[in-house]
Amino acid sequence: MIFNQIFDAINIGLVIIDRDLKVHKWNRWMEVQSGIDAGEITGTHIFETFPGLNTPKFLRSCKSVFSFGNFCFFSQKLHHYLFPFKSTSIFDSKFEYMQQNCAMGPLRDENNVIRHLFIYVQDVTEVAVYEQKLLDLNMKDDLTGAYNRRFLEMKLNEEVNRYRRYRRDFSIIMFDIDYFKGINDRYGHQCGDFILKSVSSRISSKIRNVDYLARYGGDEFCCLLPETDIDSALIVAERFRTAIMEQENNFDGSILKITISLGVSELREGLDTPEILLKKADGALYKAKNEGRNRVVAIT
Numbered sequence: 615m616i617f618n619q620i621f622d623a624i625n626i627g628l629v630i631i632d633r634d635l636k637v638h639k640w641n642r643w644m645e646v647q648s649g650i651d652a653g654e655i656t657g658t659h660i661f662e663t664f665p666g667l668n669t670p671k672f673l674r675s676c677k678s679v680f681s682f683g684n685f686c687f688f689s690q691k692l693h694h695y696l697f698p699f700k701s702t703s704i705f706d707s708k709f710e711y712m713q714q715n716c717a718m719g720p721l722r723d724e725n726n727v728i729r730h731l732f733i734y735v736q737d738v739t740e741v742a743v744y745e746q747k748l749l750d751l752n753m754k755d756d757l758t759g760a761y762n763r764r765f766l767e768m769k770l771n772e773e774v775n776r777y778r779r780y781r782r783d784f785s786i787i788m789f790d791i792d793y794f795k796g797i798n799d800r801y802g803h804q805c806g807d808f809i810l811k812s813v814s815s816r817i818s819s820k821i822r823n824v825d826y827l828a829r830y831g832g833d834e835f836c837c838l839l840p841e842t843d844i845d846s847a848l849i850v851a852e853r854f855r856t857a858i859m860e861q862e863n864n865f866d867g868s869i870l871k872i873t874i875s876l877g878v879s880e881l882r883e884g885l886d887t888p889e890i891l892l893k894k895a896d897g898a899l900y901k902a903k904n905e906g907r908n909r910v911v912a913i914t
Contacts, residue, residue, distance in 0.1 A: 627697070627735030630721065633680055635660050638730055647699040647712065647737075664697060679720050679731045688716040696735060703739045713742035755829040757807060758814035766828035766836055770888040773840060777881045785847035785880040787837040788895040789854065792873045792907040794833040805865045806833075809872060812863050817854055836895070844880040844912055851876045851910040859908065873908035875899060880914070 621628060622642035630639035636659050640652040650663065661668045675686035688696050696716040701709050715738050721730040753765040761769075773784045791797070791813060798806040810833060817837065818827055826838040837854075839847050855876055863870040877898025879891055898913040905911065 626737075627733075629660075629733040629735070630730050631660055631676075631733070632730050635676065637663075644697075644735070647735075648697065666698060667696070675718060676731065679718055680728055683720045683722075683728055685717060685719040688714075688718075696733075701739055703743060708746065709739060709742060712737050713739040758810050758829050760814045760818070760835065761826055761828035763828065763830060766826075766830065766838070767888065769826055769828075769838055770891070773838065774881065774886060774888055774891070777886060783841055783843040783846075783880065785839045785842045785844055785878060786891060786895050787839065787847060787851045787854065787876055787878050788830065788834065788892070788899045789837075789851070789874045789876040790832070790834040790899065792875055792903075797870070797872070801865065801868070801870075805870075808865050809863060809870065812861070813858060813872075813874070816857055816861055820853055820857055821850075834899075836892070842880075844878065844914060847878045847880060848910060848912055851878050855908065855910055875902040875907045876910045877902055878910060878912040882914070 621639065624641070625643065627644045627647065628639070628641040629637065629644060632638050636657060637655050640650070640655050642652075645651055655663055675688075678684045678686060695711050695714045697712075697714065699712040699714075701712045703709070703712075715736045716733060718731050718733045720728040721732055723729050753761055755762045770786075776782060777784050791809065794806065794809070797809055810829075814827065814829070814835070817835070821827060821837060824840050828836050828838070830836045837850075839850060842850070855874060858872060858874045861871075863872065877895045877900070879885070879894035879898060881891060885891060885894065894913045898911040901913070902909050902911040
């Protein structure tokens with residue numbers, strides 16, 4: 615009686631399943647978060663309701679608990695969960711699902727035989743949101759929201775190492791804003807900041823989820839394009855150029871039209887260090903500026 619009251623009153627999820635992986639107990643917290651009544655799920659196989667749990671890791675963990683009485687921990691930090699419960703966090707969150715720390719362990723009967731195991735589920739979404747914000751502070755440029763130079767250098771090293779091991783295509787695009795100093799001189803630095811944010815936002819909307827846009831410094835940006843050869847990168851760069859050229863920037867009642875110049879380079883034999891790759895792209899950008907701006911140039 616006391617156990618049942620505590621079982622339902624505790625502010626974490628508790629699930630008890632038997633050796634056949636059928637649900638034996640499902641506490642009130644799990645009911646609230648899942649929208650599934652205990653009477654509905656009790657006696658059913660856990661995979662019937664949550665097929666996503668049917669993974670080798672989960673099955674190995676269950677076997678380990680039943681066979682050896684081990685405790686297994688699912689330490690879920692960022693972007694992870696065991697049970698797919700919709701996030702109800704009141705904090706500004708990018709997480710669609712509740713972030714969870716979970717563990718399972720044995721439950722023994724009066725003869726010390728393990729007949730059931732328990733799973734506890736703890737909501738750590740608030741902690742995950744805080745950790746994500748700390749990561750963003752370390753990796754993102756405060757003004758533009760693009761990745762910062764520290765992240766760029768780290769990611770470049772990763773991609774270069776991946777290229778050396780697997781020979782996978784990788785290209786970068788360096789670009790800056792044409793006549794940016796003139797914008798600052800004529801309209802002021804607030805306008806300059808507005809243009810930087812506008813360009814960053816526009817380019818970010820044109821890249822894939824696997825690409826990375828970083829602010830290299832001042833008005834210069836670098837876009838990392840994994841799995842992309844030089845020909846494809848040129849197409850992407852031209853898409854960037856057109857998008858910025860066609861965009862109207864409304865600052866304090868003034869409509870500003872701007873352009874960008876772009877340099878493209880790719881990893882290849884003899885050109886497989888971050889320093890050389892950046893130098894080549896920067897050289898291509900410099901050539902684009904000298905040839906009249908608002909154009910794409912590649913150096914291979």
